[in-house]
Amino acid sequence: MSGKPKLHYFNGRGRMEPIRWLLAAAGVEFEESYLEKKEDLTKLQNDGSLLFQQVPMVEIDGMKLVQTRAIVNYISTKYNHYGKDMKERALIDMYVEGMFDLNELLMKYGYLPADQKEEYFSNMMDKAENRYFPAFEKVLKEHGKDFLVGNQLSRADVQLLEVILMAEEYKPDILAKFPLLQSFKARLSNIPTIKKFLQPGSQRKPRTTEEDIARAIKIFRS
Numbered sequence: 001m002s003g004k005p006k007l008h009y010f011n012g013r014g015r016m017e018p019i020r021w022l023l024a025a026a027g028v029e030f031e032e033s034y035l036e037k038k039e040d041l042t043k044l045q046n047d048g049s050l051l052f053q054q055v056p057m058v059e060i061d062g063m064k065l066v067q068t069r070a071i072v073n074y075i076s077t078k079y080n081h082y083g084k085d086m087k088e089r090a091l092i093d094m095y096v097e098g099m100f101d102l103n104e105l106l107m108k109y110g111y112l113p114a115d116q117k118e119e120y121f122s123n124m125m126d127k128a129e130n131r132y133f134p135a136f137e138k139v140l141k142e143h144g145k146d147f148l149v150g151n152q153l154s155r156a157d158v159q160l161l162e163v164i165l166m167a168e169e170y171k172p173d174i175l176a177k178f179p180l181l182q183s184f185k186a187r188l189s190n191i192p193t194i195k196k197f198l199q200p201g202s203q204r205k206p207r208t209t210e211e212d213i214a215r216a217i218k219i220f221r222s
C-alpha cells in the first residue's frame with residue numbers, strides 16, 4: 001500500500017482534471033484507477049466507496065473523499081496552496097468559483113447535441129472573453145504581483161492556468177486582449193512542477209475527444 005493519493009475516475013479530464021493539476025503543482029505523485037466500463041462504477045458504488053454513488057473519488061490519508069470541491073479544498077489546505085489567512089482564502093474561493101463556472105461551460109460543450117453547439121460555443125467564448133478573463137486581468141493589474149493572491153502560488157493560480165489552456169484549445173487567440181494573463185500564463189507554465197506536468201507523458205489528460213465523451217456517457221449515464 002503506497003502512501004500516494006489514489007484517484008478513481010475514467011481515463012479522461014472531466015471533473016478530475018483540476019485535482020490532477022493541483023497534486024502535480026504541489027509536486028505530489030499520485031496513482032490512478034480508471035473506470036473502463038459501467039460495471040467498474042457499479043462495483044465502487046456497491047462496496048460503499050462512494051458516499052453519493054459518484055466519482056471523482058480520491059483515496060488520501062485514510063479517507064475516500066468524494067465531491068470535487070471537497071477534494072480540492074483538502075489538497076489545497078494540505079499542501080499550503082490556500083493562502084495565509086482568512087482574507088486570502090476568501091479571495092481564492094471567490095476566484096476559483098468563477099474559474100469553476102467557466103470550466104463547467106467549457107467542459108459541457110462536448111456533451112451537447114450537435115444542434116445546440118454553435119449557439120452554446122458563442123456564449124461560452126463570450127463569457128470567457130467578456131466576463132471571466134477581464135476579471136482576472138483586472139485582479140492581476142490591481143494586485144500587481146506575480147500571483148493572484150498574496151505573493152505565493154495558490155490553487156487559484158493553478159486553476160487559472162488550467163482554464164486558460166483549456167479555453168485556448170477552443171480559441172487559440174483568446175488572450176489577445178489580456179497582456180497580463182499572457183505573461184501570467186508564461187510565468188506559471190515555467191514553475192518546475194507545472195512545467196513537468198505540461199510535458200508529454202505526464203498524467204495530464206489530453207484534450208477531450210468524441211471517443212472520451214462516448215466512453216464517459218457509457219460509464220456514467222447508461
Ligand SMILES: N[C@@H](CCC(=O)N[C@@H](CSCc1ccccc1I)C(=O)NCC(=O)O)C(=O)O
Binds near residue numbers: 053055056066217
Ligand atoms: N458534485 C459532484 C458531481 C460528480 C459527478 O457528476 N460525477 C459523475 C461523473 S463526472 C460527470 C459526467 C457525467 C456524465 C458524463 C460525463 C461526465 I465528465 C458520476 O459519477 N455520475 C454517476 C452517477 O451520478 O450515478 C462533484 O463535483 O464531484
